[in-house]
Amino acid sequence: MSWKKEIESHLKYPFSLDNQSRPAYLKIAAPPSITAGFTLRPGGFSHGSFASANMSFQVGDQEEAVAQNRRALLYGAGVDFFSALVTAKQVHGKRCLTIVDSDPEKLEQVALTDADALLTDQPGILLGVMTADCLPLIMIDQEQRAVAVVHVGWRGLDQAIGVETVAQLSRDFAVEAENLQIFAGPAICSCCFQVGIEVVDRFRRQPVLAGVDSWYQERSSGYYIDLLSIQRAQLLAAGVAEKNFHEVDICTFCHGFCFSYRRDHAITGRQLAFVGIKENK
Numbered sequence: 001m002s003w004k005k006e007i008e009s010h011l012k013y014p015f016s017l018d019n020q021s022r023p024a025y026l027k028i029a030a031p032p033s034i035t036a037g038f039t040l041r042p043g044g045f046s047h048g049s050f051a052s053a054n055m056s057f058q059v060g061d062q063e064e065a066v067a068q069n070r071r072a073l074l075y076g077a078g079v080d081f082f083s084a085l086v087t088a089k090q091v092h093g094k095r096c097l098t099i100v101d102s103d104p105e106k107l108e109q110v111a112l113t114d115a116d117a118l119l120t121d122q123p124g125i126l127l128g129v130m131t132a133d134c135l136p137l138i139m140i141d142q143e144q145r146a147v148a149v150v151h152v153g154w155r156g157l158d159q160a161i162g163v164e165t166v167a168q169l170s171r172d173f174a175v176e177a178e179n180l181q182i183f184a185g186p187a188i189c190s191c192c193f194q195v196g197i198e199v200v201d202r203f204r205r206q207p208v209l210a211g212v213d214s215w216y217q218e219r220s221s222g223y224y225i226d227l228l229s230i231q232r233a234q235l236l237a238a239g240v241a242e243k244n245f246h247e248v249d250i251c252t253f254c255h256g257f258c259f260s261y262r263r264d265h266a267i268t269g270r271q272l273a274f275v276g277i278k279e280n281k
């Protein structure tokens with residue numbers, strides 16, 4: 001089966017494959033004023049371990065190839081609507097960075113700033129987080145006032161960065177949790193994500209997981225956790241409506257059309273989750 005057919009067999013509304021642009025990405029059916037999606041591995045300009053659509057400058061890939069991949073994405077997402085693609089220095093923390101100034105120099109500073117979630121209400125800025133097994137989240141206010149992207153590994157989940165992002169959207173932009181649409185992109189699945197007992201013990205202390213089925217499994221080979229079901233439980237407890245939580249059924253480790261940090265033994269590229277409010281220039 002071709003990778004396109006394989007991907008499409010996993011997709012249902014609100015996710016679809018956009019392969020008109022290079023690199024290909026999973027497109028989210030969003031309101032007309034918003035562009036959002038999750039890039040995949042094929043369709044880029046990088047070579048070797050980073051082939052081909054690597055979006056990270058921090059993994060040892062050639063800078064020019066990454067810049068080309070990012071430019072191609074910006075072009076595919078609508079270069080007429082966005083003047084910049086902004087990513088931060090991801091550190092598995094809980095800091096959420098609100099961007100309200102679209103001055104190019106300020107936006108360049110974001111790349112040097114530690115943050116694992118980016119928020120904005122400004123048109124023309126495409127926000128991104130990079131992942132290769134961690135869970136990427138896109139948040140869109142139904143009233144289209146603000147958007148956010150979040151990088152969620154187990155450490156971020158332990159610090160509830162998703163819930164922190166919802167709280168910051170509420171503080172900064174008066175967005176109500178019940179009006180948020182949440183989109184969870186490709187991430188390592190619960191069959192593949194083995195962790196130590198100490199990780200399971202940390203999550204056992206989270207009250208929101210009491211009564212949640214199968215957020216972890218104990219098998220003969222060890223312990224496995226389900227990032228997605230833990231994230232869903234945290235966000236529903238924070239006021240997100242169940243009908244507004246959308247997840248794509250694609251494991252980065254199981255599928256060669258995704259970068260996977262664990263499968264590729266740490267030397268690999270990164271997918272990008274992106275969202276922005278369009279600006280008509």
Ligand SMILES: [Zn+2]
Nearest residue numbers: 189192251254
């Ligand atoms: Zn898997």
